[in-house]
Amino acid sequence: MFTPTAPPSTPPRTIGRSLQSVFVMAAVSALMLGGLGSRLAYLQLIEGDRNRQLAEENRVRLVSKPPERGQIFDRNGKLLVGSNPSYSLFLWPIALEEAEWPIALQRLSHILRVPVTEIQTNLEKEGYNSPYRVRVARGLTIQQVVALEEARTELKGVEIDAETMRYYPNGDLAAHVLGYTGEITDSELESLEDRGYRMGDVLGKLGVEAALEDQLRGEWGGQQVEVDAMGEVIRILGEKPPIPGDDVILTLNSDLQKKAEQVLGNTKGAIVAMDPRNGEVLAMASRPAYDPNIFSSRISDEQWQQLQAKEHPFLNRALRSFAPASTYKIITTVAGLESGKFSPGTVLPTFPYLEVGGIQFWDWNRAGFGPLSFQGAMTWSSDTFFYQIGRSVGGEVLAEWSRKFGMGQLTGIELAEEESPGVVPDNAWKEEMLDEIWYIGDSINMSIGQGYMQATPLQVAMMFAVPANGGDLVQPHLQLDLQNRREWTKSINLKPSTIQVLREGLRDVVQVGTGAALRTNSIPPVAGKTGTAEDQPRKSHTWFGGYAPADNPEIVVVAFTENSGGGGGSLAAPMVRSILEAYFQGQKTPAPKP
Structure with a gap:
């Protein structure tokens, strides 16, 4: 007896499906390459200058060095005005994206007991893309230095450096003749920028400090240094030592x-x-009179109120x-x-x-x-x-x-x-x-x-x-x-x-x-x-x-x-x-x- 058999099954298709896979993979690759290309184009064309600068500055930094101000003596060689070693706090604007700075500034505000807006204002004046350091505090206490060092890993772009701070060994003696120094203001910077002054510079405000500013000031120097990923200096690539200001001898006894x-x-x-x-x-x-030492660092509210209580002490x-x-x-x-x-x-x-x-x-x-x-x-x-x-x-x-x-x-x-x-x-x-x-x-x-x-x-x-x-x-x-x-x-x-x-x-x-x-x-x-x-x-x-x-x-x-x-x-x-x-x-x- 004849028994009919089932027709043979149709073999599966492979050629069409292979082509589809290729197209899918090509599309995905194209998308990935396109995205990567777009990102590269953005980084190179839009953010290229900043990223090149950041990459270079991550390795090479410009560290400006202010000169030591000239000393002032009386006619018999007695010191009336000098400078003492001190610590200052600097921010390196380009080290962080603008959006990353607020967290660091909050931490700094807590340590320094200075309003965030005050620190941020100094940073913004220099600009977030600036390769130059910005001084935001002078005359740091030992406690502040320790606290900043302990928080160093959380404070990228924040640096402590040694400077000198104006010192008047006799307090208010001859205050009206000697005057005092302070950081340059916006209006002063506008008129003095063409003479080489920069934001954060210290200059004479009153008295001989102001009148003989050109003699006492000196010339800025600086270093070009190579640093590692932690910001530690590996080597000095170039250096121009600052030139100290001239000493001045007064007629005063x-x-x-x-x-x-x-x-x-x-x-x-x-x-x-x-x-x-x-x-x-x-x-x-x-x-x-007044004690000019109070202006060598940030003057406190209490000190200012005490001055205001006097009748025109300046x-x-x-x-x-x-x-x-x-x-x-x-x-x-x-x-x-x-x-x-x-x-x-x-x-x-x-x-x-x-x-x-x-x-x-x-x-x-x-x-x-x-x-x-x-x-x-x-x-x-x-x-x-x-x-x-x-x-x-x-x-x-x-x-x-x-x-x-x-x-x-x-x-x-x-x-x-x-x-x-x-x-x-x-x-x-x-x-x-x-x-x-x-x-x-x-x-x-x-x-x-x-x-x-x-x-x-x-x-x-x-x-x-x-x-x-x-x-x-x-x-x-x-x-x-x-x-x-x-x-x-x-x-x-x-x-x-x-x-x-x-x-x-x-x-x-x-x-x-x-x-x-x-x-x-x-x-x-x-x-x-x-x-x-x-x-x-x-x-x-x-x-x-x-x-x-x-x-x-x-x-x-x-x-x-x-x-x-x-x-x-x-x-x-x-x-x-x-x-x-x-x-x-x-x-x-x-x-x-x-």
Whole structure:
């Protein structure tokens, strides 16, 4: 029997399926290669510059090195300003992506106790792609250094480096002369960038630190170093050592400066001591003061509040202008004698008051002194005598001689940015400033250093130097001129008889007049003048200016107290006596020259 069999099964297809597999694999490969190519194109074309820089900078870094700032010494070689070793914290912007920095900044903020925004601002100013390090903290404590080292593996792009920090070994001594340093501000950087300054630079802010910045600064150096993956230096590829700034020697005598500040104590005011022969400033004290060390690192809120509690501690009162009061009678005497309207032998009556235009201008003792010569009027500081001189010569002549004595203009001292030129009023000045004409009463007020007349303690010291040195105007200066390259004096062409009247009158002030506080055997003979300036409705200012030895002067001292009340003879004169005692006693054991 025939049994039908099933037809043979169809063999499976292989050719078509193989082709499909090939196409799938090709498509996947194409996608992978396309993605990889796109990524490579992105990395090379879009991020190529940064990645090349990052790859190179991961191996080679530029490490800038700031120069050590020049030191500042007094005339006898005593250190006034130096630099101490310190640690600073730097960020290396390119080490991390911008999105990676916030975590590191949070950790740094916690360790440094500084707001994140403050650190981030410094980083953003330099730019996240910058290869240069950015200083974000100076003067790190040992505790901060330890904490940062412990967190080093978590703080990529964060580096600690040794630098020097400005140090003022005597605290607030001569703070207004020396000034202080601080990091450059945005506005300062904008004007100084073309002179090679960079963000994070330290520069002088006030005083000599600012005035002699170019000498003290020095030149930046740096290193090109190769580092490993941990940031450790493998080798130095190239180096340019920083060039330190020049040292500076000042005219200051630090012992005399210390005495001047002790004498002022908590009294608001200023003391200037100067050599009348060449203008060297031996001491320049101002109160209240501040300690410049607090600005060498980040100033705390507590320190700032303490400064704010003082009354303008950054103001150098030796360079600010006030009514010079009766010390100005030196210029009134010169104006009267040099005008030809009065002779050295002139004698004038004095009165309780002088009435001009219906206004009574009173003498300070409310009684007058009877007939007086120029010397006698200086001795007793008779106001009505000098009213008559001022009324006769007029305001224009007083103004002319004021300018010849250096008033109403900058003195030429290095601290010009902080100096007031003062005010020498005349008819043109009054019309411009007050829209009024000049009256005889204005000349009368000016004749005794009141009214609109304004002078600084330094300018008053220059005024006293003229009779002290025999008729020369000196230019005060703070930088010691060891080679005597400059001529610091110029004659203002006074008659010898005028100088003699001034010297005799100023000597009599101390011998028999209002300067009795200087009548002592502890110092050589002194010549000088008191002054008490009204400052309504506040208390009066007091002045005393003098020089010694009277017959061969080598030092001028001016003391000024602001709104202290009292009189120049009772408050300012004893201060000058203390300075002169310190000066002449110190000469017995002269300090070695630098």
